[in-house]
Amino acid sequence: MSKSIGRAGAAPRFRDRIPKRHLWFGAASLVVSAVVACLYLLQNADATMPLWGYRSDDLILAITFSVNLLTGVTLVGAARREIRSDQQRNLAEQQVLERERQLRTILQQMPAAVCVMTSAHEVVLLNDNYRKLFSNANAPHLTVHTDFDAFSPSGERYTVDRWPCRRALRTGEIVHGEDMLLSVGNGDRVWLSVSAAPTPSSTGAPSSVVIVFSDITSRRFIEEANANALKAIMRAQESERLRIARELHDELGQDLTALSIGLKGLEATALDADRKGRLAGFRRTVEMLSRHVRAITTELRPLVLADFGLRKALAELAEGWGERLDIDVDVHLDDLPERLPESSELVAYRVVQEALTNVAKHANAHSISLTARLSDGQLRIVIEDDGLGFAPSTQSPDEAHHFGLTGILERLLTVGGTLEVESSPGFGTTLFVNLPILEEAADGRALYRLSH
Missing domain, CATH: 1.10.287 (Helix Hairpins)
Incomplete structure (x- = not known):
């Protein structure tokens, strides 16, 4: 002043x-x-x-x-x-x-922590909530809040230039409600929602930036608890599906196979042509039942996923849908490791499965492309088709009655994943899926990677 x-x-x-x-x-x-x-x-x-x-x-x-x-x-x-x-x-x-x-x-x-920082990165105006927030977080310097270890919801570390205040000063763009996780000196975690709005000088270049910090730790922990509860429910469902799938495969599947072999033997020894024809019809019925059991087993829980991992399971899933729909399927999974954490494999498989089901129901596509790769701790999946497409709505998928996309989003939320949809009528649809690969504690809670 x-x-x-x-x-x-x-x-x-x-x-x-x-x-x-x-x-x-x-x-x-x-x-x-x-x-x-x-x-x-x-x-x-x-x-x-x-x-x-x-x-x-x-x-x-x-x-x-x-x-x-x-x-x-x-x-x-x-x-x-x-x-x-x-x-x-x-x-x-x-x-x-x-x-x-x-x-x-x-x-x-104002209920939030607010400060004004100049282009020289000096805080010139702040309120008591700002002092309280960063003094409670043991800030090394009250006016330099970029001294903390900060992480995005997906676990990526913030560099100094990535902080919203620095980006707003550098680009002149407004940052709206960006969530970040602060790891403070005493080991606690603080979730903040950060907004930054630059104020231009007479030349038009940003001379200062107004920064608003909202403490959303309680809300994020509640969301995390809800996500963990949903994950536990889905884990129990998947466990039950696996049990039923194994029983169908190991018991009913084997019994049907034995019955088919027996009918084939009777068919070979039958002297009456009419009897031989009926036995052949029964054998074909049993084989059809066996195929249905295998399909139901795969839908419940693909045993290949549990036994051989995500890459082989996705390859078989895509090829199976290609044969079923009689369309071309282009699969690129070479950059995918053999095994990933179980929860991530399950979510990724179900997401691709639901996406391919949507293509079969609505797209009327002639070809499908599936790409998956692991990069920087993120599993990135792209599913593209050349079908009918649709006009994206500003409403949520549930409100727009895109229930398939709703199911995909619900599964992604359990692991902090994201979904982006690109589509237009007559030009097909592309889904961009991003799943952070998270470590898991013994009780099943997701642990973000906070190491350097």
Whole structure:
């Protein structure tokens, strides 16, 4: 805050009043001396003298005092303008102080932590909530909050240049509600929702940025608890599906296989052609039942996923759908490791399964492309088709009755994944799936990777 603004509204100090008094005194002296000289000349005029009765030195004196009179009047005008200027400046400074007081009051009343940072990365204005938030977090420097270890919801570390305040100053763009996880010195975790809005200078370049921090730790922990509960439910469902699938495969599947072999043997020994035909029909029925059992087993829980991992399971799933729909399937899984954490494999498989089911139901596609790779701790999956497509809605998938996408989103939420959909009528649909590969504690809770 400048000193002039700090003194606005107060009575002028003595040393500030002296120059104005000198100005007035000098102007008054010039005017009075000029008037006295004129009166003196008028009283001593001699009609017998040339030039209206005045000597030449008297005329020079008269001209000199006339100039003094003009100077005095000019100084009086300057003094009046200076007084008006001072009044206007004091009024403007009072208005600035009032606006600053209002701004500080607004900042103090806001429930969030707010600060203003200059382009030199110096915090010049902050409220008590900001002090409380970062003092409780043991900030090394109250005005430099980028000293923390911060992570995105997917577990990626924030570099200094990635902080919302730095990005807003660098690009001039507004950052809206970006969630980040702060790992503070005592080992606690603090979730913040950060917004940053740059304020331009006269040249248009950002000169400062207003940053708003909202503590959403409680909300995020509740969401995490809900996600863990949902994950536990899905894990129980998958476990039951696996049990039923194994029973169908190991018991019913084997019994049907044995029955088919027996019928084939009876068919070979039958002498009556009519009896042989009926046995062949029974055998075909049993084989069809066996295929149905295998399909149901795969739908419940693909044993190949549990036994051989995600890459082989996705390859078989895509090829199976290609044969079933009689369309071309392009699969790129070479960058996918053999095994991943069980929860991640299950979610990835179910997401691809639901996406391919949507293609079969709605797309009327001629080809499908499936790509999956692991990069920087993120499993990235792209499913693309050349089908009918649709017009993306601003509503949620559930409100827009895209229940297949809703199911995909629900599964992704259990592991902190994201889904992006690109589609337009007549130009097919592309799903971009991103799953963070998370470690798991013994109780099944997701642990974000917070190591360097």
